[in-house]
Amino acid sequence: MKYALVIGLFLVQILGYSQSNKETVPTPKPDDKLLLTIFLKHDQSMNLNEIEKIRTDQGFYKNFPPEGVSVVNWYVVMGIGQMVVLELPASKLAAVNLAIERTAWKAFKTEIYPTYNLYPIVEPKLENKAKIAY
Template identity: 75%
Template structure:
């Protein structure tokens, strides 16, 4: 008889536990956002005015990024096009893809890559840990007129990650990149491509960055370097969704 009375209490505890577990899992999913890097490559068969007209007519600024999605950064990478990094919950992935297909195609050719922030993982390895967050002013309005540089470190898949790591460690990669007087803006793994680093530096440090890459990154990676500027302050007034987050 005692066990019969205890059975309903046991079942009630199991139900409450299951509900609390479901609630916990849901809350974890809500907070679990991902990064997405989007390359908007210029079509040089059109002028910038023609490109701008196409994306304006297609509702680019009204639909990208969709509501619930935030801009991490939005750069012009000179010689390549525009590179935007967005933060979004996984449930918004299809909305971002549709916004790109409906409003960016024809104006740009596009590539999208799942991304994660590498800087917190490698910060302890870097001799120069200087990192900056870009302010909202266009570069032309800054008193100390530093430039941005996007460095693409493409993985060589003929080597394992351990082999790549051994090469760049032995070559002094972490001790020399970024050079003193240069700051990291962001350092991401762009999955399927490699690592993408944006540096802020005075023009006088340009040769030092180039030498550091040639001496310590070559052999571990194939590299591309692009002059860059922050487009977000210029287009922010055009975007319907102005949500932005810092990394």
């Protein structure tokens, strides 16, 4: 009788979890892309010519972005430096990090933020659907 009660409680617990109303999080696919925002912050102890020389000497323009990575936007942010937005497969994240470490350090201090596009989720909720594409 004791064992039947334990088994019964065990089954109730399992069935309770299987009936959960929680939304499932989609599993990432190998081809899923992410956006990566990189701030290349100017070292204000150097002028633009010195920064460009370091970048060129370190091979920045030859090695960045790595193959398989696309530039979405590249802006100058006055008072900060440059902001680069890349689109890449998650598997290329290490290659981007390595390219930054090898070719941008000394010329810039860097901040890197992985992001994702929330607009497709928010768009149906917006009353004003106007979107500017550059």
